[in-house]
Amino acid sequence: MNRRRFLKTCFHSLLAAGCVQTWNILETSAAFRKIPVLLYHRIGYTAGPLTIVPERLEADLRLLRDFGYHTLTLEQFQSYVFNRTGDLPDNPLLITFDDGYLDNYQYAYPLLKKYGMTGTFFIITGLLWEQDRLRPEHIVEMAQAGMSFGSHTVSHRQLGQLSGADVQDELNSSRSTMESVLAKPVQLLAYPQGSYNAQTIQAARENGYIGAFTTAYGTCSRSADFFELKRIPVFNYDGNVLAVLARYAY
Numbered sequence: 001m002n003r004r005r006f007l008k009t010c011f012h013s014l015l016a017a018g019c020v021q022t023w024n025i026l027e028t029s030a031a032f033r034k035i036p037v038l039l040y041h042r043i044g045y046t047a048g049p050l051t052i053v054p055e056r057l058e059a060d061l062r063l064l065r066d067f068g069y070h071t072l073t074l075e076q077f078q079s080y081v082f083n084r085t086g087d088l089p090d091n092p093l094l095i096t097f098d099d100g101y102l103d104n105y106q107y108a109y110p111l112l113k114k115y116g117m118t119g120t121f122f123i124i125t126g127l128l129w130e131q132d133r134l135r136p137e138h139i140v141e142m143a144q145a146g147m148s149f150g151s152h153t154v155s156h157r158q159l160g161q162l163s164g165a166d167v168q169d170e171l172n173s174s175r176s177t178m179e180s181v182l183a184k185p186v187q188l189l190a191y192p193q194g195s196y197n198a199q200t201i202q203a204a205r206e207n208g209y210i211g212a213f214t215t216a217y218g219t220c221s222r223s224a225d226f227f228e229l230k231r232i233p234v235f236n237y238d239g240n241v242l243a244v245l246a247r248y249a250y
């Protein structure tokens, strides 16, 4: 090999090594990119720490918009975290609502639309026809407007306390009910009252789920444990949403 060819080979090797290294850095940073997942429950005027008044939710959404947060659909979240495809906007955020109260349709849904945002709602399927809960027609309308849905089981009992057969039924029935309402696969679950154990996770895997959200504080990333996804619960006694994120989005 003459000197010129040798130098050329060296140059190409260095370039290739640099590209691989850059790619590895990008892959590593993507793996650890954090996505905060807010957890709300009721939006309205009922008593209790889990109810946020609509004015407070609107103030939170306005702050999130003004500070450059971009809400994700559950499908975008799934693609990025689970399938490792797609990209994220700056300041990504998933906003979730548990328990499927009718007030989510009355107050949260119009506010999310007003601010050009999207939310994910975890539904207790055994309560779908109760007066104070979302009914299938609400869910279909909201889904058509870009909202996302997941399972919050049939009866909202603590999965970590139930027998194996009951856990199977809670997971399987709720998933198939939601799939028939939405006419598409439902693969994510929120554990009622944050209760689960190793058997719950095994049963969730066996019943077609690819991941589940807890009520433990923290953020999500590609390197998270998919059946122990953390969220950031918001209570009515908390400060504004930016203060909550500053405190818990670690």
Ligand SMILES: [Zn+2]
Residues within 6 Å of the ligand: 098, 099, 152, 156, 191, 192, 193
């Ligand atoms: Zn719940």
